[in-house]
Amino acid sequence: EVQLLESGGGLVQPGGSLRLSCAASGFTFSSYEMNWVRQAPDKGLEWLSYISSSGTTTYYADSVKGRFTISRDNAKNSLYLQMTSLRAEDTALYYCAREIPRLDAFDVWGHGTMVTVSS
């Protein structure tokens, strides 16, 4: 079964850091581009970041550029999001999502991991 499983969320103080992980299974992870998308409580979806299948190309939303870093380890079938200088407005459910090659749509989503930034 194709699956994405996020982990690493939790409660962190403003200014703190957190590293999210997304474990992929059931497909050839190294062949797929990946993304992070978040959803603040009772809000809509916000795209955060993209990484190419090889990991050489990355893109970020302005809201996280310079604070968040996307990376991947294809040998471990894992995607990561290193988050620093966290703010209250970063409180959200963070999803990893697989991208269909050449179609750019997100066809597989994880269940999300919750990040709460609060003192």
Add this chain to the structure above:
Amino acid sequence: DVVMTQTPLSLSVTPGQPASISCKSSQSLLHRDGKTCLYWYLQKPGQSPQLLIYGVSSRFSGVPDRFSGSGSGTDFTLTISRVEAEDVGVYYCMQGIHLPRTFGPGTKVDIK
């Protein structure tokens, strides 16, 4: 950034009746290769988003044929020909041609 707007923001539908959601983008979503990068997702209550439509009008695997997408350029529509109880949730359009990728605000659909 490309702004995606959706109307209406909420919709209450009688089962068996049709429903339509409009999505407009602030810039054209037509890629130079001819494809249009507009997608529709449904987030059912308590679940992660799921892909319904890609490339404006192509149904993703397993999506019932009562769902259809149409449009071009900057104006797009998702139509449900006969709404069923399982279709409740929030529908989002998303553009994939311009960075950052942006979603519409979502349209909440419930059953009367």
